[in-house]
Amino acid sequence: MNCLSITKNGLVLAILLALSGCSLVAISPYDSSADKAITKLHKQTAEFFADSSKASDEPGCGYPHHLRFYQNSKISMSSLLVRARAMADNSLTVSQLKVLSSSYVNLAQLHQLGCFTPAQVSELWGSFDASFSAILKLELAKKYAR
Amino acid sequence: MNEIKDDLGSLLLSKLLVQASSDGLSSNHKAPADTLRLAEELDAINTMVIAGELSEEQAVLHRELRLNALKIRLLSIEGDDDIALERTLDGMGKVIRRFYGV
Numbered sequence: 001m002n003c004l005s006i007t008k009n010g011l012v013l014a015i016l017l018a019l020s021g022c023s024l025v026a027i028s029p030y031d032s033s034a035d036k037a038i039t040k041l042h043k044q045t046a047e048f049f050a051d052s053s054k055a056s057d058e059p060g061c062g063y064p065h066h067l068r069f070y071q072n073s074k075i076s077m078s079s080l081l082v083r084a085r086a087m088a089d090n091s092l093t094v095s096q097l098k099v100l101s102s103s104y105v106n107l108a109q110l111h112q113l114g115c116f117t118p119a120q121v122s123e124l125w126g127s128f129d130a131s132f133s134a135i136l137k138l139e140l141a142k143k144y145a146r
Numbered sequence: 147m148n149e150i151k152d153d154l155g156s157l158l159l160s161k162l163l164v165q166a167s168s169d170g171l172s173s174n175h176k177a178p179a180d181t182l183r184l185a186e187e188l189d190a191i192n193t194m195v196i197a198g199e200l201s202e203e204q205a206v207l208h209r210e211l212r213l214n215a216l217k218i219r220l221l222s223i224e225g226d227d228d229i230a231l232e233r234t235l236d237g238m239g240k241v242i243r244r245f246y247g248v
Contacts, residue, residue, distance in 0.1 A: 027228045027232060092221050092224060095221050096221045099214045100214070106207050113207075117199060119194060120194075120204075123208060127211040127212050130219060134215075145226070145233065146233060
């Protein structure tokens with residue numbers, strides 16, 4: 001066995017030990033509870049926007065009439081974040097949920113400025129739908145892409 | 147026999163390195179398309195401001211929401227890449243372990 005061969009074997013052995021001894025890339029396993037909770041929140045948000053688009057010029061379109069939605073979404077986000085933080089190697093999902101949480105804060109601020117027009121509802125729903133799609137895509141990739 | 151094993155081992159390693167450094171494991175090419183879409187969305191918000199449908203204060207919040215959606219999308223792409231790399235490394239690990247009988 002010459003020096004080159006020893007080097008090659010050593011390199012292969014090092015890679016082998018690295019692959020078997022520890023995970024080089026760590027990402028949390030699929031969480032079905034998170035999947036269901038995110039899907040449920042998506043449905044609540046879709047209902048809110050459907051309701052908002054109908055009532056843009058009616059008295060019930062203002063922020064005070066939708067307080068329950070904002071409170072429920074805040075509670076749902078808090079529960080999702082606690083669960084996501086409790087799981088190891090879940091930093092990407094935690095970051096996604098933190099950003100989504102701030103989106104709900106922005107939405108509430110926007111609603112406090114006045115009722116949403118149909119054009120605004122369409123624009124806002126585009127943002128939220130894209131956010132939910134991306135969060136669910138990552139969660140499902142943990143299950144199906146492995 | 148040992149020489150054949152060495153050569154095959156080296157080949158496996160070089161394949162792993164090529165895979166890890168190639169675009170096959172990366173979804174980075176998706177990011178420019180998302181950035182372009184964001185530019186169009188921000189442009190649509192500006193059009194709404196010019197048309198008087200949105201105040202500047204409202205437009206700031208709309209833009210922030212669009213940026214948040216992009217951030218979430220980019221995090222998803224990063225996660226997809228990590229999962230793809232994890233899958234490749236696991237596969238290579240299995241092949242190498244079987245090859246060396248470990």
